[in-house]
Amino acid sequence: MRGLFGALAGGERKDQGGSRYGLVDEMWADFFGGLRSSKSGVSVNWKSSLSNTTVLACCRVRADGHATVPWKLYQRTETTKKGRTVVGRREARDHPLYDLLATAPNEWMTSLEFRETQSLHVDLAGRSYAYKNVVRGEIVELILLDPGRVTKRVNKDYSRVYTLHGLDGTTETVSGDKIWEVKGPSWDTIDGLDVVRLAAEAIGLALATEESHAAFHRNGVRPSGMLSVEGAMNEAGLIRLAAWVRRNFGGANNTGRLMVVDRNANFVPMQMTGVDSQHIETRKFQVERICEVLRVMPIMIGFSGDKNATFASAEQMFNAHLTHTVRPIHRRFGGSGDLHLLSKDERKKGFYTGFVDGDFISPVLKDKGEYNKIALGGGGSPGWLTPNEVRAFDELPPVDGGDNLYVGINTAPIGPDGRPRTPDPKPGPPAPTGE
Incomplete structure (x- = not known):
């Protein structure tokens, strides 16, 4: 079955x-x-x-x-x-x-x-x-x-x-x-x-x-309003009256025009x-x-x-x-x-x-940049993403030294090993000659 x-x-x-x-x-x-x-x-x-x-x-x-x-x-x-x-x-x-x-x-x-x-x-x-x-x-x-x-x-x-x-x-x-x-x-x-x-x-x-x-x-x-007149009107008369109203008072160009009709006509708007x-x-x-x-x-x-x-x-x-x-x-x-x-x-x-x-x-570049900055340790606390992980979001290839985590410190150059490079010491005063 x-x-x-x-x-x-x-x-x-x-x-x-x-x-x-x-x-x-x-x-x-x-x-x-x-x-x-x-x-x-x-x-x-x-x-x-x-x-x-x-x-x-x-x-x-x-x-x-x-x-x-x-x-x-x-x-x-x-x-x-x-x-x-x-x-x-x-x-x-x-x-x-x-x-x-x-x-x-x-x-x-x-x-x-x-x-x-x-x-x-x-x-x-x-x-x-x-x-x-x-x-x-x-x-x-x-x-x-x-x-x-x-x-x-x-x-x-x-x-x-x-x-x-x-x-x-x-x-x-x-x-x-x-x-x-x-x-x-x-x-x-x-x-x-x-x-x-x-x-x-x-x-x-x-x-x-x-x-x-x-x-x-x-x-x-659902008409916009109703026009009633005294006395009976045949179908031909109703058609002529409707055409006359539409021609003279219909459309945006005729907005606000004064309507004058005979036979004690009464217009009732419908909302x-x-x-x-x-x-x-x-x-x-x-x-x-x-x-x-x-x-x-x-x-x-x-x-x-x-x-x-x-x-x-x-x-x-x-x-x-x-x-x-x-x-x-x-x-x-x-x-x-x-x-x-x-x-x-x-x-x-x-x-x-x-x-x-x-x-x-990704479509919001400002928010994306702020997130990446904090994730890399730019907010002063230890970061939780490495530079290569951030680059991977945009399908970019990894770089040497980009697999380390960082903590926010004063700006310093990054060496080939991915660590901040220690600046060279400034030269001090000349040593005494002994004289």
């Missing part, structure tokens, strides 16, 4: 979020929770959610924060210099995983495209799956899978078995070590929480409000009603609710509400976005990559994945 009944009979649970079409499929999907019909009457799933501009903007902001930052493979190193151990790191460019993470995980996707889609899957489906093509014990390719085409079964010993449903209708079952799964926040440690289903009411109300507003403008009548105002307020309120669910500050999607942010407050909001939104995304994917893409032996050897978080301050 295939499809829904086959999954139920086999005791398997198919991940939600896949595409379903047809009236019967929607009926069964609603019954078993695939499509969630909100109280507003709108069915909510990942596809309908993305048609809401707030959900789309939030997911894009989160995906950009994940995908536009370089992701590299590093190895911790230990060297002995003058009897002391110096701990550092190097880019593990000789490891086959380095190019998959930093450049291209497969032949048709860049690293940015791969992680961008991966982020959308985690945010809207609660999980993402990638097939690890392993050849002679090495991962040579990562193939991103549609979460709706993956069936996961968890055994009693918590081992995973995945069934992949191909585009041609065929299926293939693989063991858990062949799949790289990244979960979102989880309750049972097995599946990530389905944010779209949990926030169905907020998203559904936003969709319904947007839909009703569009229908109002499509079907409603926005309280219902219209509440409708707009509801839409603004739903933007904030969806931003709360997806952990994106409204200003990051261009929405400030009724609060006008100053330059200083906006800068703090951007910093808060990096701290509370982007950094957790990096830690989630980085930790998952260390666990599923590196073996235990490789982790013991010091290999780990890392995002170049310092890339965020």
Whole structure:
């Protein structure tokens, strides 16, 4: 048996979020929770959610924060210099995983495209799956899978078995070590929480409000005013009167002109009603609710509400976005990559994945220069970065003597060994002759 009944009979649970079409499929999907019909009457799933501009903007902001930052493979190193151990790191460019993470995980996707889609899957489906093509014990390719085409079964010993449903209708079952799964926040440690289903009411109300507003403008009548005259007028007379008013008083050039009409005509202007105002307020309120669910500050999607942010407050909001939104995304994917893409032996050897978080301050040269200055020891306290590590942020080659840490002192020239050069002593008075 295939499809829904086959999954139920086999005791398997198919991940939600896949595409379903047809009236019967929607009926069964609603019954078993695939499509969630909100109280507003709108069915909510990942596809309908993305048609809401707030959900789309939030997911894009989160995906950009994940995908536009370089992701590299590093190895911790230990060297002995003058009897002391110096701990550092190097880019593990000789490891086959380095190019998959930093450049291209497969032949048709860049690293940015791969992680961008991966982020959308985690945010809207609660999980993402990638097939690890392993050849002679090495991962040579990562193939991103549609979460709706993956069936996961968890055994009693918590081992995973995945069934992949191909585009041609065929299926293939693989063991858990062949799949790289990244979960979102989880309750049972097995599946990530389905944010779209949990926030169905907020998203559904936003969709319904947007839909009703569009229908109002499509079907409603909203003139700027009404001109009424005494007595009955046939259709031809009404058309002539409307054309005369539009010709003589319509448009910006006729603004402020005095209207003089006969038959005791009365002009009544029409303005926005309280219902219209509440409708707009509801839409603004739903933007904030969806931003709360997806952990994106409204200003990051261009929405400030009724609060006008100053330059200083906006800068703090951007910093808060990096701290509370982007950094957790990096830690989630980085930790998952260390666990599923590196073996235990490789982790013991010091290999780990890392995002170049310092890339965020690269566009701000003043802040970047101030950070580098303090990190090198220019603030009076011992520095925590070496000159070569700072140069590596901009992909610059290392220099001789650039692997030492420094503490802020009076300016002094640096010798070839990377240490401050002692100035030559000044000549003193001539020695006495003894006479």
